[in-house]
Amino acid sequence: MQTLSLNWNYEFGDHGLHALAHAINLGQMPALREIRMIDVDASQVALDALRKALLRSIASRPQSVRKTIGAHMKLYSFVVSRALRLPRRPARRFTSIQGR
Numbered sequence: 001m002q003t004l005s006l007n008w009n010y011e012f013g014d015h016g017l018h019a020l021a022h023a024i025n026l027g028q029m030p031a032l033r034e035i036r037m038i039d040v041d042a043s044q045v046a047l048d049a050l051r052k053a054l055l056r057s058i059a060s061r062p063q064s065v066r067k068t069i070g071a072h073m074k075l076y077s078f079v080v081s082r083a084l085r086l087p088r089r090p091a092r093r094f095t096s097i098q099g100r
Helices: 013-023 042-062 064-086
Strands: 001-009 034-039 094-098
Touching: 013 042, 042 064
Parallel strands: 001 034
Antiparallel strands: 034 094
16 A cells, blocks of 8 residues: 545544554555545644654665655655744645655
């Protein structure tokens, strides 16, 4: 499965997203490349943890050099933006986390 879609029908909160991030960190979803969420009620911290786990997972997979560099750059920019606490754009109700 390369794409996981979650919507308001699933009762995902912060704990559910942290559990999903933990599963990704353990390598339980090796093919996952994108997570789409519509109206999932979760904090920005949980979304950031999930984004970081997905990007780290993709960056650690054996891939072509171009994809690997792209994934490492996305992970680097994410970590730097969190460290510098750069302002984010206003949140949208549709969230897509991609590693491509």
